[in-house]
Amino acid sequence: MFKQIDITYKKWYCVILGFTCYLTVGAFLMSVFGVNDAFHIVEPLLSDTSLTVWVMAPIYVASHGIIFAVIECARRRIAQKNPTSSG
Numbered sequence: 125m126f127k128q129i130d131i132t133y134k135k136w137y138c139v140i141l142g143f144t145c146y147l148t149v150g151a152f153l154m155s156v157f158g159v160n161d162a163f164h165i166v167e168p169l170l171s172d173t174s175l176t177v178w179v180m181a182p183i184y185v186a187s188h189g190i191i192f193a194v195i196e197c198a199r200r201r202i203a204q205k206n207p208t209s210s211g
Contacts, residue, residue: 131195139188143181150177 146163153162161167169175 131192133192133196136188136192139185143185146177 147165150163150165153159154165163177165177167176169177169180
């Protein structure tokens with residue numbers, strides 16, 4: 125019923141596209157509706173800290189990159205240990 129989640133480098137663009145959409149909607153809310161803390165783009169995530177989206181986005185992208193790399197390395201090792209016959 126549910127398709128298996130397939131995490132690959134081919135889908136890396138989705139992380140960047142998602143962040144771009146996040147910023148676009150946030151900018152729309154700030155400019156049209158005057159919501160100053162829309163998606164915490166300008167306002168900090170936690171009060172009295174500097175954790176805004178501009179600090180968290182590189183952390184988010186880096187963590188996804190590390191997860192992608194680990195999964196790809198694991199897949200390659202599994203594929204090397206268990207070669208399949210294509211006959």
